[in-house]
Amino acid sequence: MQKLIGIDLGGTTTKFAFLDMDGNILSQWRIPTDVSDEGSHIVPNISKSIVDRMAKEDFTVEDFAGIGMGTPPGSVDNDAGEVNEAFNLNWRTIQPVREQIQQELGLPFVIENDANSAALGEFWKGAGSEADNVVFVTLGTGVGGGVIADGHLIHGVNGGGGEIGHITVKPNGFLCTCGKRGCLERYASATGGVVNVALDMANQFHGNSQLKDQIDNGQSISSKTVFFLADHGDILANQVVNEVCKYLGLALSHVGNTLNPENIIIGGGVSNAGNTLLQLTTKYFQDNAFPAVRDSTKIKLAQLGNDAGVIGAASLALQFKNSMNV
Amino acid sequence: MQKLIGIDLGGTTTKFAFLDMDGNILSQWRIPTDVSDEGSHIVPNISKSIVDRMAKEDFTVEDFAGIGMGTPPGSVDNDAGEVNEAFNLNWRTIQPVREQIQQELGLPFVIENDANSAALGEFWKGAGSEADNVVFVTLGTGVGGGVIADGHLIHGVNGGGGEIGHITVKPNGFLCTCGKRGCLERYASATGGVVNVALDMANQFHGNSQLKDQIDNGQSISSKTVFFLADHGDILANQVVNEVCKYLGLALSHVGNTLNPENIIIGGGVSNAGNTLLQLTTKYFQDNAFPAVRDSTKIKLAQLGNDAGVIGAASLALQFKNSMNV
Numbered sequence: 001m002q003k004l005i006g007i008d009l010g011g012t013t014t015k016f017a018f019l020d021m022d023g024n025i026l027s028q029w030r031i032p033t034d035v036s037d038e039g040s041h042i043v044p045n046i047s048k049s050i051v052d053r054m055a056k057e058d059f060t061v062e063d064f065a066g067i068g069m070g071t072p073p074g075s076v077d078n079d080a081g082e083v084n085e086a087f088n089l090n091w092r093t094i095q096p097v098r099e100q101i102q103q104e105l106g107l108p109f110v111i112e113n114d115a116n117s118a119a120l121g122e123f124w125k126g127a128g129s130e131a132d133n134v135v136f137v138t139l140g141t142g143v144g145g146g147v148i149a150d151g152h153l154i155h156g157v158n159g160g161g162g163e164i165g166h167i168t169v170k171p172n173g174f175l176c177t178c179g180k181r182g183c184l185e186r187y188a189s190a191t192g193g194v195v196n197v198a199l200d201m202a203n204q205f206h207g208n209s210q211l212k213d214q215i216d217n218g219q220s221i222s223s224k225t226v227f228f229l230a231d232h233g234d235i236l237a238n239q240v241v242n243e244v245c246k247y248l249g250l251a252l253s254h255v256g257n258t259l260n261p262e263n264i265i266i267g268g269g270v271s272n273a274g275n276t277l278l279q280l281t282t283k284y285f286q287d288n289a290f291p292a293v294r295d296s297t298k299i300k301l302a303q304l305g306n307d308a309g310v311i312g313a314a315s316l317a318l319q320f321k322n323s324m325n326v
Numbered sequence: 327m328q329k330l331i332g333i334d335l336g337g338t339t340t341k342f343a344f345l346d347m348d349g350n351i352l353s354q355w356r357i358p359t360d361v362s363d364e365g366s367h368i369v370p371n372i373s374k375s376i377v378d379r380m381a382k383e384d385f386t387v388e389d390f391a392g393i394g395m396g397t398p399p400g401s402v403d404n405d406a407g408e409v410n411e412a413f414n415l416n417w418r419t420i421q422p423v424r425e426q427i428q429q430e431l432g433l434p435f436v437i438e439n440d441a442n443s444a445a446l447g448e449f450w451k452g453a454g455s456e457a458d459n460v461v462f463v464t465l466g467t468g469v470g471g472g473v474i475a476d477g478h479l480i481h482g483v484n485g486g487g488g489e490i491g492h493i494t495v496k497p498n499g500f501l502c503t504c505g506k507r508g509c510l511e512r513y514a515s516a517t518g519g520v521v522n523v524a525l526d527m528a529n530q531f532h533g534n535s536q537l538k539d540q541i542d543n544g545q546s547i548s549s550k551t552v553f554f555l556a557d558h559g560d561i562l563a564n565q566v567v568n569e570v571c572k573y574l575g576l577a578l579s580h581v582g583n584t585l586n587p588e589n590i591i592i593g594g595g596v597s598n599a600g601n602t603l604l605q606l607t608t609k610y611f612q613d614n615a616f617p618a619v620r621d622s623t624k625i626k627l628a629q630l631g632n633d634a635g636v637i638g639a640a641s642l643a644l645q646f647k648n649s650m651n652v
Contacts, residue, residue, distance in 0.1 A: 161459075288497075
């Protein structure tokens with residue numbers, strides 16, 4: 001029985017896994033991502049790490065059916081296997097990733113952006129499994145999304161499918177890095193969203209709040225601080241969480257009314273807030289969802305955590321293999 | 327070469343067409359929809375009309391591959407071929423439409439709601455043809471929608487896919503018949519939307535406006551009146567059109583950011599306003615669409631007009647036939 005290789009390429013760490021054809025992780029490891037010299041070491045380091053690990057585990061290339069990889073936000077050309085302008089990786093020109101890796105390892109290679117890759121992971125083995133229609137939203141440094149409709153990952157005509165983070169939730173709201181205003185990302189990502197909302201609301205808040213005190217004293221706060229304090233009764237922190245969930249629930253209702261998926265799955269660092277995030281988001285989702293959607297689409301927390309990336313990446317390799325066999 | 331039968335069942339008129347396998351209309355006709363006696367004559371009348379027409383054109387059942395039908399909003403069970411609670415038709419209990427028609431005519435029969443049917447029509451032969459990802463929004467008595475992703479019509483887990491008319495465009499806005507507030511339908515459908523917005527804005531308008539005068543004098547106005555007066559420089563009418571397009575463009579941006587389809591096609595009676603509607607809606611769409619989406623997803627007017635329904639219905643029959651042959 002052949003095996004799959006899943007890679008989750010991040011700006012600081014690259015995660016790898018060998019998996020069986022059912023998506024079970026057999027072994028996994030990680031290396032630091034060396035982004036120096038315009039990221040020119042990244043792909044050679046990946047190839048070398050796989051070769052070394054195969055040797056260590058007494059595998060040869062013939063033991064594997066293919067490699068899938070998720071990459072940080074940038075411009076991924078799935079067909080060409082290329083990545084352009086992934087600033088987290090210092091890649092400013094087109095990188096022929098597939099060509100380089102296939103040359104080195106001689107295995108089929110498929111690439112996808114990391115939100116889509118995590119979506120596929122949850123679709124295959126996590127909170128979305130056994131459903132044909134699943135939407136994944138990841139609340140991390142940014143807000144990413146992946147849409148699986150009728151079992152197909154939707155890229156759209158220009159790779160903009162699943163850009164849930166840039167749904168306008170507040171016309172004329174905060175300016176986003178994408179150039180427009182009021183994007184969900186400015187309300188529900190970690191630092192640029194939750195912390196951003198907290199700083200803004202603290203400005204206008206008068207009352208007793210540890211969150212307010214920390215901000216006024218110049219202490220740095222994180223999304224985790226905000227949810228922790230909310231869970232412990234801090235008034236301002238709860239107002240911030242309410243604001244975040246209001247916009248997240250609204251944006252997810254738009255997705256729900258468009259697709260009526262079986263599950264909308266929330267992952268990424270902010271989702272570690274758990275039920276505090278889930279319950280309020282579900283309330284605002286239901287307030288804004290069409291009855292047939294409200295009664296059927298479920299909002300869930302991701303189940304695979306950090307493994308979603310490598311598992312989803314491996315599923316890409318499997319899909320590719322199956323498409324070749326048809 | 328076999329032929330297809332497309333039916334577009336409406337609350338006042340039922341339209342029929344015979345089409346070739348390429349979706350070209352060979353002949354078409356219509357009958358009034360008799361909704362008396364709890365709509366019990368509707369299906370027998372449809373069967374009879376088809377039998378009569380076949381005789382008139384010297385066709386037999388063997389000349390046809392199947393029948394597709396679009397029905398007014400209600401609860402359509404595509405798998406069972408049943409319709410429940412279609413109030414426009416006076417259907418208050420489950421109607422086994424497929425069973426009745428197949429019994430009478432002996433041809434395969436497929437049913438779909440009318441917005442999905444029109445979406446399939448535009449996808450096959452109209453403004454969306456040759457694209458795999460198309461969204462259709464119809465602005466009529468209500469606002470309906472159909473989503474085609476990767477070539478598949480998306481129903482969602484509970485038939486709520488494509489409920490674009492119930493995307494919340496204004497939190498705490500006008501109450502909708504669906505029970506929630508601020509739905510697109512209350513801003514962009516004909517009477518319940520455009521006229522509704524006009525009556526509301528006229529209340530607060532002070533200035534010279536023929537639209538305002540007509541409303542104040544108790545003359546009835548229509549969506550057509552509003553767009554006609556806007557085209558002729560009426561200030562209030564232009565403010566109303568701006569409001570309608572602002573919310574329509576916003577809702578379509580949500581759909582665009584989720585799916586990045588090649589085309590979003592606007593049909594239905596309100597779309598007869600043409601470029602007056604299209605240009606402003608496109609502006610607001612672009613204001614709220616993620617750059618990769620803004621640069622690629624095109625907003626278009628429907629091309630098939632009233633024929634979209636019968637053509638899309640026929641495409642259902644064709645799809646069904648092809649799925650049986652695989």
